[in-house]
Amino acid sequence: MLGGLLSAHYLTTVLPGVSSRRDSIYLTKAVDLADRLLGAYDSPSGIPYASIHLASRRGLVSHADGGASSTAEATTLQIEMKYLSNVTGNEIYWRKAEKVMEVVDSVNVHDGLVPIFITPHSGQFTTREIRLGSRGDSYYEYLIKQYLQTSEPIYLQMWEEALTGIQKHLIIPTKHAKLSIVAELPNGIGGSLSPKMDHLVCFLPGTIALGATNGLTEAEARRLPSWNTEKSQQMELARALTKTCWGMYKVTDTGIAPEIVWFRASDESLQSRKGMPRAPLERSSNSEEVWKKDFNIKPLDAHNLQRPETVESLFMMWRITKDPIYREWGWEIFQAFLDYSTVPLGEGFTSLNNVNAIPPPRRDNMESFWLVRDALM
Numbered sequence: 162m163l164g165g166l167l168s169a170h171y172l173t174t175v176l177p178g179v180s181s182r183r184d185s186i187y188l189t190k191a192v193d194l195a196d197r198l199l200g201a202y203d204s205p206s207g208i209p210y211a212s213i214h215l216a217s218r219r220g221l222v223s224h225a226d227g228g229a230s231s232t233a234e235a236t237t238l239q240i241e242m243k244y245l246s247n248v249t250g251n252e253i254y255w256r257k258a259e260k261v262m263e264v265v266d267s268v269n270v271h272d273g274l275v276p277i278f279i280t281p282h283s284g285q286f287t288t289r290e291i292r293l294g295s296r297g298d299s300y301y302e303y304l305i306k307q308y309l310q311t312s313e314p315i316y317l318q319m320w321e322e323a324l325t326g327i328q329k330h331l332i333i334p335t336k337h338a339k340l341s342i343v344a345e346l347p348n349g350i351g352g353s354l355s356p357k358m359d360h361l362v363c364f365l366p367g368t369i370a371l372g373a374t375n376g377l378t379e380a381e382a383r384r385l386p387s388w389n390t391e392k393s394q395q396m397e398l399a400r401a402l403t404k405t406c407w408g409m410y411k412v413t414d415t416g417i418a419p420e421i422v423w424f425r426a427s428d429e430s431l432q433s434r435k436g437m438p439r440a441p442l443e444r445s446s447n448s449e450e451v452w453k454k455d456f457n458i459k460p461l462d463a464h465n466l467q468r469p470e471t472v473e474s475l476f477m478m479w480r481i482t483k484d485p486i487y488r489e490w491g492w493e494i495f496q497a498f499l500d501y502s503t504v505p506l507g508e509g510f511t512s513l514n515n516v517n518a519i520p521p522p523r524r525d526n527m528e529s530f531w532l533v534r535d536a537l538m
Contacts, residue, residue: 162529163198163241166191170248188248195245195254198238206284207260209235222281229278229287235261237299239307262307265300266319271350272326273319275300289349293331294359294421301327302364305372320372327365328398329439333430335455338446340408341401342424344431351435356424360468363406367474370399370481379482396482401442403478406471407490411449412456413516416497418471421462425455458517464524465513467502467531 170187174180200218201209210220211230222228242258245251264284265275276286277296293301301323308316330350331343343362344354373395374382382388409418446452472491479487501521502510510531514522 163191163194163238163245166194167241167244167248191245192249195242199253199257202257202260204281206281207257207264208279208281208284209238209261210281220281226278227280227287228282229280231296232265232275232277232279232286233296233299235279235281236265237303239303240310243307243311262316266315272329273322273324274326274330274346274350276349289352290345290347291331291349292345292357292359293327293343293365294345294357294361298359298361298364302368305368309371309376324369324372324395325439330434332398332440332442333426334443334445336425336427336430337454338448338451339443340405340424340445340452340455341398341442342405342426343402344426351433353433354426354431356426356431357421358405358424359421360406360409360418361470363402363409363470363474365474366399366402366406367477369395369402370478373399374481378480397442399478400482401445403474403487404445406474408449408452408456409471410490410494410497412453413458414519415501415513415516415521416493417465417501417513417516417521418468419458419463419516420466420468421459423457423459423462425457460515463515463517465502465516465521467498467510467512467528469530 166187170184172179174182174184197215197218198213201213201220203220204210211223212221239258242254246255274291276288277290278287280287304316304320332341333344342358345357346352347355373392409422410416475487475491504511509527512524512526514524
């Protein structure tokens with residue numbers, strides 16, 4: 162919500178050719194909300210509490226997970242807070258957000274991969290579990306975006322270390338189609354992998370491409386002296402993961418992705434990767450029938466919450482590569498939502514209970530981040 166208010170402020174006052182240079186409410190409301198959120202940061206470590214009571218501005222310890230905060234949630238306000246400091250001249254927002262990153266960076270993590278829960282009392286991680294889905298996703302996404310926003314080199318270093326760790330420990334092929342997936346480490350580095358992949362992970366391909374090109378088009382970036390083999394490999398991985406995320410939509414009966422997919426992978430791929438060299442990407446199949454052999458969508462995971470991650474990556478991949486296939490995939494996704502998610506009289510769009518049922522049972526709610534997807538489409 163803070164990001165939405167700040168985006169509205171930017172659109173109405175700053176964006177060339179669009180702004181009216183009038184803003185009577187958006188920045189005021191953003192400051193009010195941010196001031197209320199500051200109470201969550203009043204912990205012994207500076208890691209924000211899991212919740213905030215907006216009226217009293219008091220941080221609240223999580224009632225679950227041993228009182229720990231989600232790593233993703235603790236590290237997902239940095240761009241907003243730093244931009245707010247920039248436009249208001251008030252450093253408090255920047256300092257609170259930066260302190261969180263200092264605490265996380267001070268913990269000795271292996272290969273840049275962070276566990277998914279951190280306690281606000283000591284600033285220590287409370288689990289070994291590593292994943293780029295729920296509880297972990299936004300930490301990685303905000304590393305490269307913070308660097309692009311502020312040019313602080315520490316965030317480029319942290320992003321590059323994390324991406325190397327992702328490639329080394331988490332990227333494995335599926336059993337039949339050899340699609341690249343981002344697996345999970347339930348017991349941390351050194352343990353066996355789980356072939357579970359949340360739709361949330363589909364922020365990653367677009368983010369990888371953004372980091373490889375620094376926001377330029379791929380053609381422009383390849384002409385720079387800084388372009389190297391590593392960046393080419395990163396773009397190859399971005400393309401491979403985008404294809405996998407597109408597959409999450411293509412294999413279902415509605416053409417809409419589920420919340421979670423359990424992929425079929427070989428026992429060898431799921432063994433501990435500790436001490437093993439980074440595996441090269443395998444050539445994947447383009448056959449949708451072969452893809453379906455690798456996608457296991459469990460009944461409890463078959464719902465769709467209108468998440469925007471794949472569409473965001475498609476948007477970024479189109480902007481960066483100029484390959485029209487990403488626009489075509491995005492259009493097919495849009496058509497599927499029109500067919501199955503539109504509510505009567507066109508009053509909105511709803512989440513779905515089962516993407517493999519025709520017609521899919523509806524949840525009668527529209528998530529706030531659905532509006533992000535609409536903007537990208």
